[in-house]
Amino acid sequence: MAIAAATAVEAENAETDTPTSRFAWMRAFRRPWTLTGIVITAVFCIFGIIGPWVAPYDPSAVSKATLQPPSPEHWLGTTQTGQDVLSQMLYGTQISLLVGVGAAIVATVLSVLVGLAAGYLGGLSDELLSLLANVFLVIPALPLTVILASYLPKSGSLGIILVISITGWAWGARVLRAQTLSLRKRDFVEAARATGERTSSIIFRDIFPNQIAVIAASFLGTVTGAILTQASLAFLGLTNVTEWSWGTILYWAQVSSAMLTGSWWWFVPAGLAIALLGTGLSLVNFGIDEFINPRLRQAGIGTRKAQRAQVRAQRAKVVRGPARVRGQRPPHQPYDPVTSDVILRIENLHVDYVGENSVTPAVNDVSLTLRRGEVLGIAGESGSGKSTLAYAITRLHKPPAQITGGGIFYTNTDGSTTDILRMSDNELRDFRWDELSIVFQSAMHALNPVLTVGAQLDDVLRAHRPELSSADRAARVVELLGLVGIQTDRVNAYPHELSGGMRQRAMIAVGLALDPEIIVMDEPTTALDVVIQRQIIEKIIELKDRLGFAVVFITHDLSLLIELSDTIAVMYAGRVVELADADEFYRNPRHPYSQGLLASFPTLSGPKRELAGIPGSPPDLRQLPTGCAFAPRCPLAFDRCVEVVPPLIPLAGPAEWRQAEAACLLYEGDGSAAARVPDGIAERIEDAR
Numbered sequence: 001m002a003i004a005a006a007t008a009v010e011a012e013n014a015e016t017d018t019p020t021s022r023f024a025w026m027r028a029f030r031r032p033w034t035l036t037g038i039v040i041t042a043v044f045c046i047f048g049i050i051g052p053w054v055a056p057y058d059p060s061a062v063s064k065a066t067l068q069p070p071s072p073e074h075w076l077g078t079t080q081t082g083q084d085v086l087s088q089m090l091y092g093t094q095i096s097l098l099v100g101v102g103a104a105i106v107a108t109v110l111s112v113l114v115g116l117a118a119g120y121l122g123g124l125s126d127e128l129l130s131l132l133a134n135v136f137l138v139i140p141a142l143p144l145t146v147i148l149a150s151y152l153p154k155s156g157s158l159g160i161i162l163v164i165s166i167t168g169w170a171w172g173a174r175v176l177r178a179q180t181l182s183l184r185k186r187d188f189v190e191a192a193r194a195t196g197e198r199t200s201s202i203i204f205r206d207i208f209p210n211q212i213a214v215i216a217a218s219f220l221g222t223v224t225g226a227i228l229t230q231a232s233l234a235f236l237g238l239t240n241v242t243e244w245s246w247g248t249i250l251y252w253a254q255v256s257s258a259m260l261t262g263s264w265w266w267f268v269p270a271g272l273a274i275a276l277l278g279t280g281l282s283l284v285n286f287g288i289d290e291f292i293n294p295r296l297r298q299a300g301i302g303t304r305k306a307q308r309a310q311v312r313a314q315r316a317k318v319v320r321g322p323a324r325v326r327g328q329r330p331p332h333q334p335y336d337p338v339t340s341d342v343i344l345r346i347e348n349l350h351v352d353y354v355g356e357n358s359v360t361p362a363v364n365d366v367s368l369t370l371r372r373g374e375v376l377g378i379a380g381e382s383g384s385g386k387s388t389l390a391y392a393i394t395r396l397h398k399p400p401a402q403i404t405g406g407g408i409f410y411t412n413t414d415g416s417t418t419d420i421l422r423m424s425d426n427e428l429r430d431f432r433w434d435e436l437s438i439v440f441q442s443a444m445h446a447l448n449p450v451l452t453v454g455a456q457l458d459d460v461l462r463a464h465r466p467e468l469s470s471a472d473r474a475a476r477v478v479e480l481l482g483l484v485g486i487q488t489d490r491v492n493a494y495p496h497e498l499s500g501g502m503r504q505r506a507m508i509a510v511g512l513a514l515d516p517e518i519i520v521m522d523e524p525t526t527a528l529d530v531v532i533q534r535q536i537i538e539k540i541i542e543l544k545d546r547l548g549f550a551v552v553f554i555t556h557d558l559s560l561l562i563e564l565s566d567t568i569a570v571m572y573a574g575r576v577v578e579l580a581d582a583d584e585f586y587r588n589p590r591h592p593y594s595q596g597l598l599a600s601f602p603t604l605s606g607p608k609r610e611l612a613g614i615p616g617s618p619p620d621l622r623q624l625p626t627g628c629a630f631a632p633r634c635p636l637a638f639d640r641c642v643e644v645v646p647p648l649i650p651l652a653g654p655a656e657w658r659q660a661e662a663a664c665l666l667y668e669g670d671g672s673a674a675a676r677v678p679d680g681i682a683e684r685i686e687d688a689r
């Protein structure tokens with residue numbers, strides 16, 4: 001078995017053995033088209049810088065050689081007054097580039113600030129900033145540019161940069177706002193928020209890198225647009241026409257009727273330069289896309305090393321051993337009422353989703369207790385309120401969810417208790433991750449796709465342990481990766497370069513970063529195959545036993561839950577309907593819903609049996625039936641079940657039981673048997689068992 005597990009780990013590691021060398025990103029710029037773009041842009045930049053020094057003539061100096069076509073003396077010919085077109089082009093390149101890059105920098109900074117702030121902050125800030133952007137968008141840019149340009153003193157490039165940036169930032173801001181709106185709902189941003197990163201850090205460390213491709217495209221597009229606009233303004237005579245730029249060359253060519261006289265050498269070079277630079281910048285943009293997006297970078301290069309790694313991974317997958325037989329539950333620390341002290345107490349918690357016309361009571365009067373170092377498993381069908389409960393515990397619930405009642409009490413190490421629901425934002429920021437962390441459902445979405453695993457761990461440490469030096473943080477990152485069983489050379493891997501199991505391990509490492517007392521795990525193994533699921537669960541148990549944290553574990557997978565948990569809470573329609581020691585729950589589930597749930601899962605051990613589903617489906621929480629919400633599906637329901645909402649009734653049992661309660665009228669009375677139920681039901685209970 002150990003060999004099978006080792007092979008599977010090897011397979012997982014092999015699966016991730018893709019080239020993530022420090023210089024892998026450089027390959028993005030090796031593509032022929034990108035290289036062509038870089039060469040074109042670089043040539044223009046070089047001429048922009050050295051142009052005035054290498055120009056053979058003063059661009060304004062007149063001579064007798066008027067309107068000469070290209071010749072060895074004047075490579076690009078001369079103008080009507082005998083000025084050298086090549087010299088004008090060399091001087092003009094500098095001014096055109098200055099205007100293009102200057103305007104693009106100002107417009108991009110404006111659009112990034114407005115777009116990201118509006119999209120992330122939302123509310124009034126969004127409304128005001130969006131209004132501002134919309135106002136600039138509805139004003140026709142060209143007429144506004146023309147008006148502004150004609151009112152500004154023709155002082156030269158600076159005025160033009162200002163005019164172009166004022167009219168050019170709004171569209172980029174709109175696009176970035178829309179992107180930010182969608183990104184802010186992504187799990188990795190939620191995760192960053194939950195880890196306590198500050199707003200500015202979330203915007204610039206988590207959201208901004210995901211937008212760089214858009215920002216780069218917008219920047220390069222604005223450079224081209226600004227050069228074109230400057231050329232148009234100059235062509236119309238709205239700039240300082242004695243300052244040489246590609247636009248002023250075109251202006252003088254046009255006022256001197258160069259097109260009519262067929263003096264093509266006067267205007268073609270300037271037009272060609274604009275077109276060529278635009279093409280070069282577009283080609284560079286493709287390379288930037290690939291450079292920014294680690295997925296494209298990876299997909300594009302397809303090195304032999306990567307292919308070999310994939311083949312190895314495929315082979316290793318084939319030789320994986322079978323999953324461990326269910327029912328071989330790893331040993332837990334035995335329950336000791338003296339040492340097992342309460343660390344989290346949820347009391348009569350109510351969470352509603354408040355809509356315009358309806359209220360969904362997703363968590364309804366839930367009381368639970370988590371003890372230090374233990375695992376509280378929460379089971380239930382989809383829609384029973386498990387995730388809502390997890391989000392409420394961590395105070396990560398968002399409108400329309402509202403906590404409408406109850407308390408969640410955390411026991412500090414000094415024995416005092418704090419109501420999590422009454423914590424201020426600052427207290428919550430310190431509490432989350434330091435004391436209580438979360439492992440989110442889908443690691444692929446909860447990890448930032450454009451940051452390496454190491455950088456994401458580093459972010460958490462940076463946010464909560466500012467006193468740590470970067471070397472200490474790096475050492476802790478390596479230690480955390482080792483803890484969860486990720487090879488430490490994967491520190492620079494991007495999430496997509498890791499297998500599903502590795503990503504989930506990385507998420508667990510993020511959860512462990514600050515040594516919390518409690519980790520809430522919401523479906524942490526969903527979408528993983530059983531072998532990897534098994535490894536993750538074993539890792540969680542190993543870490544829990546080693547580090548002593550408590551876990552609230554949420555899953556649909558009842559057999560997994562029984563294996564992992566000390567106590568199990570079964571939820572149905574927002575309520576806890578059974579609370580029991582995991583072993584006892586497995587041996588003898590009491591609530592008819594728990595019996596149905598267990599019957600619909602394969603047995604952990606023993607002979608094979610036919611699986612039986614629970615008839616019907618969970619009720620609409622907005623219109624709960626009267627009495628017990630499970631009654632319409634319950635094979636044991638009797639008249640009173642549709643009249644009375646059953647409270648959690650303590651069940652009779654041995655003293656060593658941790659907890660045993662069921663919200664079922666069958667156990668009214670002494671909690672031992674169906675003494676008070678009508679005739680015939682007692683036999684049906686026995687049959688059902």
Ligand SMILES: Nc1ncnc2c1ncn2[C@@H]1O[C@H](COP(=O)(O)OP(=O)(O)OP(=O)(O)O)[C@@H](O)[C@H]1O
Pocket residue numbers: 353360362380381382383384385386387388389399400401556621
């Ligand atoms: N944003 C929302 N607005 C309104 N109702 C919601 C919202 N989110 C969840 N609900 C409702 O709250 C109830 C509980 O949902 P929740 O996601 O907590 O259940 P769950 O047991 O975690 O389900 P799953 O296992 O599928 O995640 C469901 O009836 C669901 O429809």
